[in-house]
Amino acid sequence: MAINGEIACHSCDQLASVASLKAGESAYCPRCGHFLTRIVPDTYGRILSYTIAGIILLIMANSYTFLSFSSTGLESVITLRQTPGAVWEYGMPAVAIMVAAFIIIIPAFILVLLLLLCIPLHAGQYQPWLIPVAKMIFLTQNWSMVEVFIIGVIVSLVKIADMATVELGISFWAYAGFSICFTLAISSLDRYQCWEQIEALQTS
Protein backbone atom coordinates (compact mmCIF):
# COMPACT_ATOMS: atom_id res chain seq x y z
CA MET A 1 0.00 0.00 0.00
CA ALA A 2 1.37 3.37 -0.99
CA ILE A 3 1.19 5.33 2.22
CA ASN A 4 4.54 7.06 1.99
CA GLY A 5 4.44 10.83 2.29
CA GLU A 6 0.90 10.68 3.71
CA ILE A 7 -0.21 11.92 7.08
CA ALA A 8 -3.57 11.59 8.83
CA CYS A 9 -4.83 14.74 10.55
CA HIS A 10 -4.65 14.30 14.32
CA SER A 11 -7.95 16.18 14.76
CA CYS A 12 -10.19 14.81 12.01
CA ASP A 13 -8.38 11.80 10.48
CA GLN A 14 -8.30 13.32 6.98
CA LEU A 15 -5.48 11.93 4.83
CA ALA A 16 -3.17 14.47 3.24
CA SER A 17 -0.02 14.17 1.20
CA VAL A 18 2.94 16.10 2.56
CA ALA A 19 5.59 14.60 0.27
CA SER A 20 6.12 17.87 -1.64
CA LEU A 21 6.68 20.02 1.47
CA LYS A 22 9.84 22.13 1.23
CA ALA A 23 12.18 23.46 3.92
CA GLY A 24 10.61 26.29 5.90
CA GLU A 25 7.06 25.37 4.86
CA SER A 26 4.18 24.19 7.07
CA ALA A 27 1.27 21.92 6.15
CA TYR A 28 -2.28 22.29 7.49
CA CYS A 29 -5.23 19.92 7.25
CA PRO A 30 -7.40 20.75 4.20
CA ARG A 31 -10.58 19.86 6.11
CA CYS A 32 -10.26 21.18 9.66
CA GLY A 33 -7.27 23.50 9.38
CA HIS A 34 -5.26 21.76 12.10
CA PHE A 35 -1.46 21.97 11.88
CA LEU A 36 0.02 18.82 10.34
CA THR A 37 3.78 19.15 10.00
CA ARG A 38 6.53 21.56 9.05
CA ILE A 39 10.12 21.36 7.93
CA VAL A 40 12.40 23.48 10.08
CA PRO A 41 15.67 24.25 8.26
CA ASP A 42 18.62 22.59 10.06
CA THR A 43 16.21 21.27 12.74
CA TYR A 44 18.61 19.19 14.80
CA GLY A 45 21.47 21.69 14.87
CA ARG A 46 18.97 24.31 15.99
CA ILE A 47 17.42 22.12 18.71
CA LEU A 48 20.90 21.13 19.93
CA SER A 49 21.94 24.75 20.43
CA TYR A 50 18.72 25.60 22.30
CA THR A 51 19.06 22.43 24.38
CA ILE A 52 22.68 23.05 25.39
CA ALA A 53 21.90 26.68 26.29
CA GLY A 54 18.83 25.47 28.22
CA ILE A 55 20.84 22.92 30.22
CA ILE A 56 23.47 25.53 31.19
CA LEU A 57 20.78 28.01 32.22
CA LEU A 58 18.88 25.38 34.23
CA ILE A 59 22.06 24.48 36.13
CA MET A 60 22.57 28.20 36.83
CA ALA A 61 18.95 28.53 37.93
CA ASN A 62 19.60 25.80 40.50
CA SER A 63 22.83 27.29 41.83
CA TYR A 64 21.94 30.85 42.83
CA THR A 65 19.33 32.79 44.79
CA PHE A 66 15.88 32.74 43.16
CA LEU A 67 14.06 35.46 45.11
CA SER A 68 14.67 37.44 48.28
CA PHE A 69 12.05 39.01 50.49
CA SER A 70 12.77 41.56 53.22
CA SER A 71 10.67 43.59 55.60
CA THR A 72 11.40 45.45 58.88
CA GLY A 73 15.00 44.27 58.99
CA LEU A 74 14.14 40.59 58.50
CA GLU A 75 15.05 38.80 55.28
CA SER A 76 14.05 35.54 53.67
CA VAL A 77 15.98 34.14 50.69
CA ILE A 78 14.92 31.16 48.59
CA THR A 79 16.43 29.02 45.86
CA LEU A 80 14.43 27.46 43.05
CA ARG A 81 14.35 24.06 44.77
CA GLN A 82 12.90 25.51 47.97
CA THR A 83 9.69 26.39 46.13
CA PRO A 84 8.39 22.80 46.10
CA GLY A 85 10.43 22.06 49.26
CA ALA A 86 8.45 24.47 51.46
CA VAL A 87 5.12 23.02 50.31
CA TRP A 88 6.44 19.59 51.25
CA GLU A 89 7.37 20.80 54.75
CA TYR A 90 3.84 22.15 55.30
CA GLY A 91 2.48 18.65 54.77
CA MET A 92 1.46 18.64 51.11
CA PRO A 93 3.89 16.21 49.47
CA ALA A 94 1.52 15.60 46.53
CA VAL A 95 1.46 19.29 45.56
CA ALA A 96 5.23 19.55 46.15
CA ILE A 97 5.93 16.59 43.85
CA MET A 98 3.67 18.04 41.13
CA VAL A 99 5.32 21.47 41.30
CA ALA A 100 8.83 19.97 41.26
CA ALA A 101 7.91 17.69 38.35
CA PHE A 102 6.28 20.36 36.20
CA ILE A 103 8.91 23.08 36.66
CA ILE A 104 12.22 21.22 37.08
CA ILE A 105 12.21 17.42 36.75
CA ILE A 106 10.21 16.89 33.54
CA PRO A 107 11.84 19.82 31.66
CA ALA A 108 15.34 18.68 32.71
CA PHE A 109 14.51 15.10 31.69
CA ILE A 110 13.26 16.29 28.29
CA LEU A 111 16.41 18.37 27.69
CA VAL A 112 18.64 15.35 28.35
CA LEU A 113 16.47 13.23 26.04
CA LEU A 114 16.69 15.93 23.35
CA LEU A 115 20.50 15.67 23.48
CA LEU A 116 20.31 11.89 23.10
CA LEU A 117 17.89 12.31 20.17
CA CYS A 118 19.44 15.21 18.29
CA ILE A 119 23.15 14.35 18.43
CA PRO A 120 22.69 11.13 16.38
CA LEU A 121 20.05 12.72 14.12
CA HIS A 122 22.30 15.71 13.46
CA ALA A 123 25.21 13.40 12.62
CA GLY A 124 22.94 11.16 10.53
CA GLN A 125 23.71 7.99 12.48
CA TYR A 126 21.21 5.40 13.65
CA GLN A 127 21.38 4.50 17.34
CA PRO A 128 19.30 1.81 19.06
CA TRP A 129 18.04 4.28 21.71
CA LEU A 130 16.51 6.71 19.20
CA ILE A 131 13.04 5.12 19.19
CA PRO A 132 12.51 4.82 23.00
CA VAL A 133 13.97 8.32 23.52
CA ALA A 134 11.71 9.92 20.90
CA LYS A 135 8.69 8.09 22.34
CA MET A 136 9.46 9.38 25.81
CA ILE A 137 9.85 12.98 24.55
CA PHE A 138 6.49 12.96 22.76
CA LEU A 139 4.76 11.37 25.76
CA THR A 140 6.05 13.85 28.34
CA GLN A 141 6.28 17.15 26.45
CA ASN A 142 2.73 18.27 27.34
CA TRP A 143 3.55 18.05 31.03
CA SER A 144 6.25 20.67 31.25
CA MET A 145 5.01 24.00 32.60
CA VAL A 146 8.07 26.24 32.56
CA GLU A 147 6.32 29.20 30.91
CA VAL A 148 3.35 28.90 33.30
CA PHE A 149 5.77 29.04 36.25
CA ILE A 150 7.28 32.32 34.97
CA ILE A 151 3.78 33.88 34.98
CA GLY A 152 3.32 32.44 38.49
CA VAL A 153 6.48 34.21 39.71
CA ILE A 154 5.32 37.54 38.24
CA VAL A 155 1.86 37.23 39.84
CA SER A 156 3.46 36.35 43.21
CA LEU A 157 5.68 39.43 43.04
CA VAL A 158 2.71 41.72 42.48
CA LYS A 159 0.75 40.02 45.27
CA ILE A 160 3.39 40.71 47.92
CA ALA A 161 4.83 43.93 46.49
CA ASP A 162 3.18 46.12 49.14
CA MET A 163 4.04 43.75 52.03
CA ALA A 164 7.80 43.98 51.67
CA THR A 165 10.72 44.52 49.31
CA VAL A 166 11.19 41.66 46.86
CA GLU A 167 14.30 41.19 44.76
CA LEU A 168 14.81 38.90 41.80
CA GLY A 169 17.97 36.80 42.03
CA ILE A 170 20.32 35.59 39.25
CA SER A 171 18.54 32.27 39.35
CA PHE A 172 15.25 33.90 38.29
CA TRP A 173 16.83 35.42 35.18
CA ALA A 174 18.56 32.13 34.40
CA TYR A 175 15.21 30.33 34.71
CA ALA A 176 13.51 32.88 32.45
CA GLY A 177 16.23 32.32 29.82
CA PHE A 178 15.90 28.57 30.28
CA SER A 179 12.13 28.74 29.72
CA ILE A 180 12.69 30.55 26.39
CA CYS A 181 15.34 28.04 25.22
CA PHE A 182 13.17 25.13 26.30
CA THR A 183 10.10 26.42 24.47
CA LEU A 184 12.12 27.09 21.30
CA ALA A 185 13.72 23.63 21.42
CA ILE A 186 10.39 21.82 21.85
CA SER A 187 8.60 23.88 19.20
CA SER A 188 11.38 23.19 16.64
CA LEU A 189 10.88 19.45 17.00
CA ASP A 190 8.29 18.26 14.49
CA ARG A 191 6.73 14.92 15.32
CA TYR A 192 6.17 13.64 11.77
CA GLN A 193 9.51 14.80 10.35
CA CYS A 194 11.45 13.48 13.34
CA TRP A 195 9.98 9.98 13.01
CA GLU A 196 10.44 9.94 9.22
CA GLN A 197 14.11 10.77 9.81
CA ILE A 198 14.50 8.00 12.40
CA GLU A 199 12.87 5.49 10.06
CA ALA A 200 15.07 6.59 7.13
CA LEU A 201 18.21 6.13 9.26
CA GLN A 202 16.99 2.77 10.54
CA THR A 203 16.39 1.30 7.07
CA SER A 204 19.51 2.70 5.42
Added chain:
Amino acid sequence: MKTSAPTAASQNLAACHICTKLAEPELHHCPRCGATLHLRKSNSLQRTLALLLTACILYIPANLYPIMITDQLGTSEGSTILGGVIILLHHGAAPVALVIFIFSVMVPLGKLMTMFYLLWTVKRHSPVSARQRTTMYQITEFVGKWSMVDVFVVAILVALVHLGGLLAIRPGIAALCFAGVVIVTMVAAESFDPRLIWDEMEEKNSDE
Protein backbone atom coordinates in the same frame (compact mmCIF):
# COMPACT_ATOMS: atom_id res chain seq x y z
CA MET B 1 -18.53 21.05 3.11
CA LYS B 2 -17.84 18.18 0.73
CA THR B 3 -14.54 16.39 0.92
CA SER B 4 -13.06 14.31 -1.83
CA ALA B 5 -10.01 12.89 -0.03
CA PRO B 6 -10.70 9.95 2.28
CA THR B 7 -10.01 9.63 5.99
CA ALA B 8 -7.39 7.23 7.28
CA ALA B 9 -10.07 5.10 8.99
CA SER B 10 -12.00 4.64 5.72
CA GLN B 11 -8.83 3.18 4.18
CA ASN B 12 -8.47 0.89 7.20
CA LEU B 13 -5.43 2.79 8.42
CA ALA B 14 -4.79 3.86 11.99
CA ALA B 15 -2.48 6.76 12.71
CA CYS B 16 -0.05 6.04 15.55
CA HIS B 17 -0.63 8.62 18.29
CA ILE B 18 3.08 8.74 19.14
CA CYS B 19 4.84 8.71 15.76
CA THR B 20 1.99 9.46 13.24
CA LYS B 21 2.80 6.29 11.26
CA LEU B 22 -0.12 4.94 9.23
CA ALA B 23 -0.65 1.21 9.64
CA GLU B 24 -3.41 -1.42 9.59
CA PRO B 25 -5.11 -1.49 13.01
CA GLU B 26 -5.03 -5.32 12.94
CA LEU B 27 -1.30 -5.09 13.69
CA HIS B 28 -2.19 -3.83 17.24
CA HIS B 29 1.28 -2.32 17.62
CA CYS B 30 2.84 0.42 15.56
CA PRO B 31 5.46 -1.09 13.21
CA ARG B 32 7.69 1.97 13.66
CA CYS B 33 7.65 2.85 17.38
CA GLY B 34 5.82 -0.07 19.01
CA ALA B 35 3.03 1.99 20.63
CA THR B 36 -0.45 0.46 20.77
CA LEU B 37 -2.46 1.21 17.62
CA HIS B 38 -6.10 2.27 17.78
CA LEU B 39 -8.39 3.46 15.02
CA ARG B 40 -9.84 5.81 17.66
CA LYS B 41 -8.80 6.38 21.27
CA SER B 42 -10.31 3.50 23.23
CA ASN B 43 -13.44 4.21 25.34
CA SER B 44 -12.81 7.88 24.68
CA LEU B 45 -16.28 9.15 25.65
CA GLN B 46 -16.65 7.08 28.83
CA ARG B 47 -13.16 7.95 30.04
CA THR B 48 -13.56 11.64 29.32
CA LEU B 49 -16.94 11.74 31.07
CA ALA B 50 -15.59 9.93 34.16
CA LEU B 51 -12.63 12.32 34.39
CA LEU B 52 -14.85 15.37 33.91
CA LEU B 53 -17.14 14.26 36.74
CA THR B 54 -14.08 13.74 38.96
CA ALA B 55 -12.92 17.26 38.12
CA CYS B 56 -16.37 18.69 38.96
CA ILE B 57 -16.33 17.03 42.38
CA LEU B 58 -12.81 18.31 43.11
CA TYR B 59 -13.79 21.78 41.93
CA ILE B 60 -16.18 22.25 44.87
CA PRO B 61 -13.63 22.00 47.75
CA ALA B 62 -11.10 23.82 45.54
CA ASN B 63 -13.34 26.90 45.71
CA LEU B 64 -14.83 26.55 49.20
CA TYR B 65 -11.63 26.01 51.20
CA PRO B 66 -8.74 28.47 51.47
CA ILE B 67 -5.95 28.03 48.93
CA MET B 68 -3.49 29.77 51.24
CA ILE B 69 -3.43 30.93 54.85
CA THR B 70 -1.59 34.07 55.99
CA ASP B 71 -0.34 34.10 59.60
CA GLN B 72 0.39 37.65 60.63
CA LEU B 73 1.26 38.65 64.21
CA GLY B 74 -0.67 35.79 65.76
CA THR B 75 -3.78 35.97 63.62
CA SER B 76 -4.39 33.65 60.68
CA GLU B 77 -6.52 34.46 57.71
CA GLY B 78 -7.38 32.12 54.85
CA SER B 79 -8.14 33.23 51.33
CA THR B 80 -10.00 31.26 48.68
CA ILE B 81 -9.34 31.50 44.94
CA LEU B 82 -12.09 34.08 44.40
CA GLY B 83 -11.19 35.83 47.67
CA GLY B 84 -7.63 36.27 46.37
CA VAL B 85 -8.94 37.93 43.22
CA ILE B 86 -11.05 40.36 45.29
CA ILE B 87 -8.10 41.21 47.58
CA LEU B 88 -5.97 41.98 44.52
CA LEU B 89 -8.70 44.25 43.14
CA HIS B 90 -8.82 46.16 46.44
CA HIS B 91 -5.05 46.61 46.28
CA GLY B 92 -5.49 48.21 42.89
CA ALA B 93 -3.66 45.42 41.05
CA ALA B 94 -6.39 45.00 38.45
CA PRO B 95 -4.25 43.45 35.65
CA VAL B 96 -2.95 40.71 37.96
CA ALA B 97 -6.44 40.18 39.39
CA LEU B 98 -7.61 39.70 35.81
CA VAL B 99 -4.82 37.18 35.07
CA ILE B 100 -5.74 35.14 38.15
CA PHE B 101 -9.46 35.42 37.37
CA ILE B 102 -8.95 34.21 33.79
CA PHE B 103 -6.60 31.31 34.63
CA SER B 104 -8.17 30.14 37.89
CA VAL B 105 -11.88 30.79 37.38
CA MET B 106 -12.74 31.25 33.72
CA VAL B 107 -10.35 28.68 32.20
CA PRO B 108 -11.27 25.73 34.46
CA LEU B 109 -15.01 26.48 34.26
CA GLY B 110 -14.88 27.13 30.52
CA LYS B 111 -12.91 23.94 30.02
CA LEU B 112 -15.41 21.83 31.96
CA MET B 113 -18.36 23.33 30.09
CA THR B 114 -16.70 23.02 26.67
CA MET B 115 -15.76 19.39 27.27
CA PHE B 116 -19.29 18.53 28.46
CA TYR B 117 -20.71 20.27 25.41
CA LEU B 118 -18.38 18.39 23.05
CA LEU B 119 -19.25 15.08 24.70
CA TRP B 120 -22.95 15.88 24.45
CA THR B 121 -22.85 16.87 20.77
CA VAL B 122 -20.48 14.17 19.55
CA LYS B 123 -23.35 11.78 18.92
CA ARG B 124 -26.00 14.37 18.16
CA HIS B 125 -26.73 17.05 15.66
CA SER B 126 -25.10 20.32 16.65
CA PRO B 127 -25.70 23.85 15.43
CA VAL B 128 -21.95 24.40 15.77
CA SER B 129 -20.04 23.01 12.78
CA ALA B 130 -17.54 20.20 13.20
CA ARG B 131 -14.73 22.54 12.29
CA GLN B 132 -15.73 25.04 14.99
CA ARG B 133 -16.09 22.26 17.55
CA THR B 134 -12.60 21.02 16.64
CA THR B 135 -11.26 24.55 17.21
CA MET B 136 -13.07 24.65 20.58
CA TYR B 137 -11.38 21.38 21.49
CA GLN B 138 -7.94 22.62 20.43
CA ILE B 139 -8.29 25.80 22.50
CA THR B 140 -9.37 23.71 25.52
CA GLU B 141 -6.37 21.45 25.07
CA PHE B 142 -4.00 24.41 24.71
CA VAL B 143 -5.10 26.49 27.72
CA GLY B 144 -5.27 23.53 30.12
CA LYS B 145 -1.93 23.82 31.86
CA TRP B 146 -2.20 27.62 32.32
CA SER B 147 -4.58 27.08 35.23
CA MET B 148 -1.62 25.82 37.26
CA VAL B 149 -0.54 29.46 37.73
CA ASP B 150 -2.42 29.75 41.02
CA VAL B 151 -0.82 26.59 42.42
CA PHE B 152 2.64 27.91 41.50
CA VAL B 153 1.83 31.25 43.13
CA VAL B 154 0.94 29.44 46.35
CA ALA B 155 4.16 27.39 46.21
CA ILE B 156 6.30 30.51 45.67
CA LEU B 157 4.61 32.55 48.39
CA VAL B 158 4.76 29.69 50.90
CA ALA B 159 8.50 29.30 50.31
CA LEU B 160 9.28 33.00 50.21
CA VAL B 161 7.12 34.58 52.89
CA HIS B 162 8.19 33.58 56.34
CA LEU B 163 9.76 36.17 58.58
CA GLY B 164 10.22 34.59 62.00
CA GLY B 165 6.94 34.66 63.96
CA LEU B 166 5.96 37.89 62.29
CA LEU B 167 4.61 36.80 58.97
CA ALA B 168 4.15 33.44 57.25
CA ILE B 169 2.06 31.94 54.47
CA ARG B 170 0.88 28.32 54.58
CA PRO B 171 -0.72 26.33 51.74
CA GLY B 172 -4.43 25.51 52.17
CA ILE B 173 -6.19 22.26 51.26
CA ALA B 174 -7.73 23.93 48.18
CA ALA B 175 -4.26 24.06 46.59
CA LEU B 176 -4.27 20.25 46.47
CA CYS B 177 -7.87 20.09 45.17
CA PHE B 178 -7.24 22.75 42.55
CA ALA B 179 -4.04 21.09 41.31
CA GLY B 180 -6.17 17.94 41.05
CA VAL B 181 -8.81 19.75 38.98
CA VAL B 182 -6.16 21.02 36.56
CA ILE B 183 -4.48 17.64 36.12
CA VAL B 184 -7.70 15.66 35.81
CA THR B 185 -9.14 18.06 33.20
CA MET B 186 -5.84 17.91 31.27
CA VAL B 187 -6.08 14.10 31.19
CA ALA B 188 -9.78 14.38 30.25
CA ALA B 189 -8.93 16.62 27.28
CA GLU B 190 -6.24 14.16 26.27
CA SER B 191 -8.61 11.18 26.39
CA PHE B 192 -11.22 12.89 24.21
CA ASP B 193 -10.86 11.99 20.54
CA PRO B 194 -11.80 14.94 18.26
CA ARG B 195 -12.01 12.59 15.28
CA LEU B 196 -15.30 11.29 16.72
CA ILE B 197 -16.84 14.69 15.89
CA TRP B 198 -16.01 14.14 12.24
CA ASP B 199 -16.94 10.44 12.19
CA GLU B 200 -20.53 11.27 13.01
CA MET B 201 -20.68 13.75 10.12
CA GLU B 202 -19.24 11.19 7.74
CA GLU B 203 -21.85 8.58 8.67
CA LYS B 204 -24.55 11.10 7.91
CA ASN B 205 -22.99 11.95 4.54
CA SER B 206 -22.87 8.30 3.54
CA ASP B 207 -26.53 7.84 4.56
CA GLU B 208 -27.72 10.52 2.19
